[in-house]
Amino acid sequence: MSAAKTSQRAAGGVDWRDVPLAPVILVFGPEDFIASRAVDDVRRKLRAQNPELEVTSLDAAHYTAGQLGMVASPSLFSEPKLIEVGTLASMSDDFLQDALAYIKDPAPDVTLVLLHGGGVRGKKLLDALKALGVPRVECQPLKKDAEKAQFVSGEFSLARRRIDAQAVRALVAAVGSSLSELAAACSQLIADTSGMVSSDDVDKYYGGRVEATAFRVADAALAGNAPVALSTLRHALATGVDPVPLVAALAMKVRQVAKVFSARGSSAQLARDLGMSPWQVDAARRDAGHWSGPALVTAIKILAETDAQVKGEAKDPVYAVERAVIVIATAARR
CATH class of the missing domain: 1.10.8.60 (Helicase, Ruva Protein; domain 3)
Known part of the structure; x- marks a missing residue:
C-alpha cells in the first residue's frame, strides 16, 4: 500500500489524491491544501473525460434559494458541469434546504463538490450525505511527523x-x-x-532552516562525531539559531534511542508499540549502535540540566548547549 493511501486511510474517507467521481462529493475538514488538491483531482478527471466541462462556484454562506437548481439545469448543448460549493461551515438555511432536496435526485451529467471546513454546522446535510454513501474526502491537518x-x-x-x-x-x-x-x-x-x-x-x-540545522547537530552528536557536531552547532549559533530548538532536537533523538535500545521486534511492530514511525525506529536503531546503557543515562542527565539552563537558569545558554553536545558526542562510540 502506498504511503499516501496509508496516511489517508488512517484519517478515514477516500484518498484525496485519487477522488472517485460521483454525482455528489463531500470534501470535509480544515486543511485547505488537501481540500484544494482533492478538488483539483476531480476537475482534472472530469476535464480528461470532456474538455468542455463547465465549472461554476457557489458560496453556501451567501446562497439564495433556487441557485443550485438553476446552475445544475441542462445547458443548450448539454455539456457536463462541475459545481463547487464552498463555505458549507457557514451555510445559509436556503442552501441547506436546497441541498437536502438536490442530493436525493442529482442532475445528470453534473458533479457537485461540497466543501465543508469542519464543525457541526449543517449536521442534517452531513448526516444525509453519509446515509446516501456520498464519497467523503477527509481534509485533516497532518500534525505528526510520521x-x-x-x-x-x-x-x-x-x-x-x-x-x-x-x-x-x-x-x-x-x-x-x-x-x-x-x-x-x-x-x-x-x-x-x-x-x-x-x-x-x-x-x-x-x-538554513532552524529545524534542519538542529537535527544535523543532533545526528552528528549521537553518531559520536564531535568535530562535525561542534562545527555545525557553532555555525548555527553564529547565524542566529536559538539554543532551545537545538537542545530539543538532541533530546528527541536521545529519547528515541533510549526507546529502542533494548527493544526487540520488527520496525513496524516497534513503531506501533513505541508511538514512532518505522523509519524513526530504523534511524534510532542505527544510532543505538553507538551507545551503551550508562552512556545513555549520562546523555539524558546532561540534557535535563541543559534544557533548564537554556530556558533561563544559566547566564550563558550558548556555553550550556556546547557543553551538552561535547558530553553527548564523546559519550557515544564512533
Missing part, C-alpha cells in the same frame, strides 16, 4: 521518484510546519534534482 513523512513519500511516489528516509526526515524538519510549503519543497526537489534524492540535496536547498 504523517508528514508519509505525505512526502507519497509526493515522490506520484512523481515516480525516490527519496531516502534520512532526506524525508530532513525535509519534514526543515519545512514541515506548513503542508503547502512541504508540497512546494517536494516539487522543487523533484524538478531540480535527478536520481535518488538524498539528505545532501535537502541540505542544499533547505539546510
Whole structure:
C-alpha cells in the first residue's frame, strides 16, 4: 500500500489524491491544501473525460434559494458541469434546504463538490450525505511527523521518484510546519534534482532552516562525531539559531534511542508499540549502535540540566548547549 493511501486511510474517507467521481462529493475538514488538491483531482478527471466541462462556484454562506437548481439545469448543448460549493461551515438555511432536496435526485451529467471546513454546522446535510454513501474526502491537518513523512513519500511516489528516509526526515524538519510549503519543497526537489534524492540535496536547498540545522547537530552528536557536531552547532549559533530548538532536537533523538535500545521486534511492530514511525525506529536503531546503557543515562542527565539552563537558569545558554553536545558526542562510540 502506498504511503499516501496509508496516511489517508488512517484519517478515514477516500484518498484525496485519487477522488472517485460521483454525482455528489463531500470534501470535509480544515486543511485547505488537501481540500484544494482533492478538488483539483476531480476537475482534472472530469476535464480528461470532456474538455468542455463547465465549472461554476457557489458560496453556501451567501446562497439564495433556487441557485443550485438553476446552475445544475441542462445547458443548450448539454455539456457536463462541475459545481463547487464552498463555505458549507457557514451555510445559509436556503442552501441547506436546497441541498437536502438536490442530493436525493442529482442532475445528470453534473458533479457537485461540497466543501465543508469542519464543525457541526449543517449536521442534517452531513448526516444525509453519509446515509446516501456520498464519497467523503477527509481534509485533516497532518500534525505528526510520521504523517508528514508519509505525505512526502507519497509526493515522490506520484512523481515516480525516490527519496531516502534520512532526506524525508530532513525535509519534514526543515519545512514541515506548513503542508503547502512541504508540497512546494517536494516539487522543487523533484524538478531540480535527478536520481535518488538524498539528505545532501535537502541540505542544499533547505539546510538554513532552524529545524534542519538542529537535527544535523543532533545526528552528528549521537553518531559520536564531535568535530562535525561542534562545527555545525557553532555555525548555527553564529547565524542566529536559538539554543532551545537545538537542545530539543538532541533530546528527541536521545529519547528515541533510549526507546529502542533494548527493544526487540520488527520496525513496524516497534513503531506501533513505541508511538514512532518505522523509519524513526530504523534511524534510532542505527544510532543505538553507538551507545551503551550508562552512556545513555549520562546523555539524558546532561540534557535535563541543559534544557533548564537554556530556558533561563544559566547566564550563558550558548556555553550550556556546547557543553551538552561535547558530553553527548564523546559519550557515544564512533
